[in-house]
Amino acid sequence: MRSTRPVVCALALSLGLVLSPITVQAALPLAVDGQALPSLAPIVAQASPGVVNISVSGKKVTRQAIPEPFRFFFGPNMPNEQVQERPFQALGSGVIVDADKGYVITNHHVIDEADDIMVTLKDGREFKAKLVGDDSQSDIALLQIDGKDLTAIPLANSDALQVGDFAIAIGNPFGLGQTVTSGIISALGRSGLNIENLENFIQTDAAINSGNSGGALLNLKGELIGINTAILGPNGGNIGIGFAIPANMVKNLMEQLVKYGEVRRAILGISGGELTSDLAKTFGYDKQKGAFVNQVMPGSAAEEAGIEAGDIIVSLDGNPVGSFGELRAKIATMGAGKQVKLGLIRDGKERTVTVTLKQADLTEAKASVLHSALDGATLTDSEPGSKPAGVLVKEVAENSPAAAAGLRKGDLILGVNRVRTENLDDLRKALKGKHKLLAINIKRDNSSLYLVLR
Known part of the structure; x- marks a missing residue:
C-alpha cells in the first residue's frame, strides 16, 4: 500500500510550512462556532458489536449424467452419473437481532449447503452456530448461538424510510474484518432484478462488496433498516448500487422461522x-x-x-x-x-x-428447488382425490441429474426415507436438511420401487 506521507510533506513544503505530525493533529478543530463536528462514530460504536462475521465450510455435491453411449461401451457396471464432492469455504456477515436468545440474521446464500457455521463477534469471541431455519426465495436465514453479553441491534420500521435518508452499512467485505461505509437510500421497493424470487429491495449507494452479504444497513439512530444482500456491478465490485432486504420483511420472516422452523408463505x-x-x-x-x-x-x-x-x-x-x-x-x-x-x-x-x-399451496415446482439430486425434473401434486396421493413427476430433462437418478415422467413419489409425501409441501419437508442417503419410494405403473441416492 502506498504511503500518503510524501504527499503531506510535499504539501507542507509548497506552503512554506514546517509541520510535525503532532502539529497537524492538534490543528484539526473539534468544533466550529461552538458546534461539534458531525461524526458517525457514536452510532457505529453503539451498533458494531451487533454485527458479526460468518465463516462457513462444507462440501458441494455435483452430479453429471453419463451419456448412454458411454454406459453401453463400458458395460452394465458403469454408473448412471458421475458424482463429485468439492470442499468449499465462504465468508459473510450477520446481525444479532435477539441478545437473550442468541438469534443472528444473515442471508440464505451465505450459509447454503454449509456443514459448519462459525460466528465471530467484534470482540473476537467465536461460536458454532445452529441453523434455525432459512428461506431461499427471500434469501434470509436465522442462526442461533449460545453466548452471553451479546449486543442486539433493534429493528426499525422500514416502511417509514424515504429516499434521501442517510444509511450506514457494516459488514465483512473480502474477509477484511468489520468495515463501515455510509451513503443514502437511493430508491425503495426495487423489484424485477432477478436477484431473488421475492424482491422488495432498499437500494443504497453505501459501499457494499463481497462479504457484506448478511450485514447491517442502519439508520442514524443505529437501528436496523435492512440486511445487505446483493450488489449490481460488472465485476462483482461496488459501483454504488447495493440492495438490502427491508427490516419489516426480515421481522416477518424471522417470526415464522422461530415459530415453525420454516416460512409459511x-x-x-x-x-x-x-x-x-x-x-x-x-x-x-x-x-x-x-x-x-x-x-x-x-x-x-x-x-x-x-x-x-x-x-x-x-x-x-x-x-x-x-x-x-x-x-x-x-x-x-x-x-x-x-x-x-x-x-x-x-x-x-x-x-x-x-x-x-x-x-400458499405448492402445486408445481422445479425439483432443483427441493434438492439438487432431482435437478431436471418438474414435479406437481397428484390429481385431487386420486389414490394413492403423491407427487407426480411431470417432466424429466434428458441427461439431467434427475434422469441419472432414475426418475421417469409419470412416476409418483410416495415417500422419502420412510416419510409419507402426499404433496409437494410434504416432499419439501422430507428433503429439508442434510441427508447421507435418500431412499425415494416410487409408484411406477403398477409396481412399487425405491430409488436410492447418495
Whole structure:
C-alpha cells in the first residue's frame, strides 16, 4: 500500500510550512462556532458489536449424467452419473437481532449447503452456530448461538424510510474484518432484478462488496433498516448500487422461522402486473404507482375480501404500494393467517378492504428447488382425490441429474426415507436438511420401487 506521507510533506513544503505530525493533529478543530463536528462514530460504536462475521465450510455435491453411449461401451457396471464432492469455504456477515436468545440474521446464500457455521463477534469471541431455519426465495436465514453479553441491534420500521435518508452499512467485505461505509437510500421497493424470487429491495449507494452479504444497513439512530444482500456491478465490485432486504420483511420472516422452523408463505390469490400510465388512465387513476389486478382466483383470500379484476392496489396497511413485485414480496413474507388492509382504486374511487391471507399451496415446482439430486425434473401434486396421493413427476430433462437418478415422467413419489409425501409441501419437508442417503419410494405403473441416492 502506498504511503500518503510524501504527499503531506510535499504539501507542507509548497506552503512554506514546517509541520510535525503532532502539529497537524492538534490543528484539526473539534468544533466550529461552538458546534461539534458531525461524526458517525457514536452510532457505529453503539451498533458494531451487533454485527458479526460468518465463516462457513462444507462440501458441494455435483452430479453429471453419463451419456448412454458411454454406459453401453463400458458395460452394465458403469454408473448412471458421475458424482463429485468439492470442499468449499465462504465468508459473510450477520446481525444479532435477539441478545437473550442468541438469534443472528444473515442471508440464505451465505450459509447454503454449509456443514459448519462459525460466528465471530467484534470482540473476537467465536461460536458454532445452529441453523434455525432459512428461506431461499427471500434469501434470509436465522442462526442461533449460545453466548452471553451479546449486543442486539433493534429493528426499525422500514416502511417509514424515504429516499434521501442517510444509511450506514457494516459488514465483512473480502474477509477484511468489520468495515463501515455510509451513503443514502437511493430508491425503495426495487423489484424485477432477478436477484431473488421475492424482491422488495432498499437500494443504497453505501459501499457494499463481497462479504457484506448478511450485514447491517442502519439508520442514524443505529437501528436496523435492512440486511445487505446483493450488489449490481460488472465485476462483482461496488459501483454504488447495493440492495438490502427491508427490516419489516426480515421481522416477518424471522417470526415464522422461530415459530415453525420454516416460512409459511402467504398468498393473496390474484394475478396481475405493473401499472402503466395508459392502463392507469383507462381505469380512472391519474398516477403510475400501484399493482394492477388482472384476475382474482376463485376461493382465494382476495375474492373473499371483495377484490375484483380491474382493481388497482395502491396501499398495504396504509403504506404506498409502488409495484406489483413489491406487493407480491410483502404479501408472501407476511405469513399465512395475517390480516392486512389494502387500499384500492376502483372506477376512479378509493376504497379499503380487509384481507385475511391464506397459506400458499405448492402445486408445481422445479425439483432443483427441493434438492439438487432431482435437478431436471418438474414435479406437481397428484390429481385431487386420486389414490394413492403423491407427487407426480411431470417432466424429466434428458441427461439431467434427475434422469441419472432414475426418475421417469409419470412416476409418483410416495415417500422419502420412510416419510409419507402426499404433496409437494410434504416432499419439501422430507428433503429439508442434510441427508447421507435418500431412499425415494416410487409408484411406477403398477409396481412399487425405491430409488436410492447418495
